[in-house]
Amino acid sequence: MKPLLELKNINYSYHTPDGETKALSNISFTLSTGEFTAVVGPSGCGKSTLLSLIDGLMRPESGELLLNGAPLTDNSSKIGYMLQHDHLFEWRSVYRNILLGAEINGPITPEVKARALDLLDQYGLGQFAGSKPSELSGGMRQRAALIRTLLLDPELLLLDEPFSALDYQTRLKVSDDIGQIIRHSGKTALLVTHDLSEAVSLSDRIIILSQRPAEVVRIVPITFTLENDTPLNRRNAPEFKTYFNEIWKELNKNDQTI
Numbered sequence: 001m002k003p004l005l006e007l008k009n010i011n012y013s014y015h016t017p018d019g020e021t022k023a024l025s026n027i028s029f030t031l032s033t034g035e036f037t038a039v040v041g042p043s044g045c046g047k048s049t050l051l052s053l054i055d056g057l058m059r060p061e062s063g064e065l066l067l068n069g070a071p072l073t074d075n076s077s078k079i080g081y082m083l084q085h086d087h088l089f090e091w092r093s094v095y096r097n098i099l100l101g102a103e104i105n106g107p108i109t110p111e112v113k114a115r116a117l118d119l120l121d122q123y124g125l126g127q128f129a130g131s132k133p134s135e136l137s138g139g140m141r142q143r144a145a146l147i148r149t150l151l152l153d154p155e156l157l158l159l160d161e162p163f164s165a166l167d168y169q170t171r172l173k174v175s176d177d178i179g180q181i182i183r184h185s186g187k188t189a190l191l192v193t194h195d196l197s198e199a200v201s202l203s204d205r206i207i208i209l210s211q212r213p214a215e216v217v218r219i220v221p222i223t224f225t226l227e228n229d230t231p232l233n234r235r236n237a238p239e240f241k242t243y244f245n246e247i248w249k250e251l252n253k254n255d256q257t258i
């Protein structure tokens with residue numbers, strides 16, 4: 001099957017008055033449709049830079065980025081972003097917040113409105129359509145932010161540390177919830193996180209990056225033999241610790257900072 005996204009020998013450096021900082025070195029990997037992939041690596045290695053290149057916010061210095069076999073030229077509507085903060089506006093109802101991305105893209109058709117209400121119902125926020133964001137819990141707010149992105153029907157979802165602003169307990173529940181919604185929607189997802197447990201509980205593959213300039217150290221396929229394969233159930237499965245330790249070791253192999 002043709003990959004949805006292909007990165008071929010991507011290099012990127014920042015140029016400032018103080019000099020050049022090489023952030024990414026020869027990064028190559030592919031994402032297949034429907035796959036959930038996590039990228040882990042030391043802080044400051046180049047993970048956010050990688051997402052900005054995939055989102056088309058920046059151009060690589062060299063190398064190729066292909067979406068469905070065609071070069072990614074600018075900010076593509078086929079790519080959706082989910083960030084650490086939900087960026088819901090308090091002066092809009094939950095429903096009108098969800099329509100925001102679609103409004104920016106053009107006039108809101110009755111079909112888009114119906115789909116927004118349908119998604120709210122489907123993901124348990126139907127009764128909160130008229131509520132203000134402050135009336136929702138942290139988890140519900142993240143769910144609303146995800147629905148706003150899903151309404152645009154992106155082919156690829158980029159998740160940049162989406163749970164890191166939440167406290168530990170909430171984080172476990174919300175990542176379980178959001179992970180299951182993404183699986184259910186069939187979307188291809190690329191998650192950047194510094195939390196190994198989160199990466200193992202959510203993904204099909206983990207791409208391990210080295211320290212800056214980031215290179216791909218290893219790509220680890222993740223499979224669990226669970227009847228009900230959810231992020232929370234994974235955390236209690238025997239394979240969880242094995243994957244965690246394997247990736248932890250790999251990350252710390254070349255880490256001179258500890």
Ligand code: ADP
Nearest residue numbers: 014016021023042043044045046047048049212
């Ligand atoms: P991560 O997301 O893995 O923490 P980033 O992609 O944000 O890392 O940054 C990678 C490296 O690139 C950092 O170490 C930083 O020094 C450098 N960097 C990031 N943004 C800029 C910028 N706007 N200008 C100069 N250097 C930058």
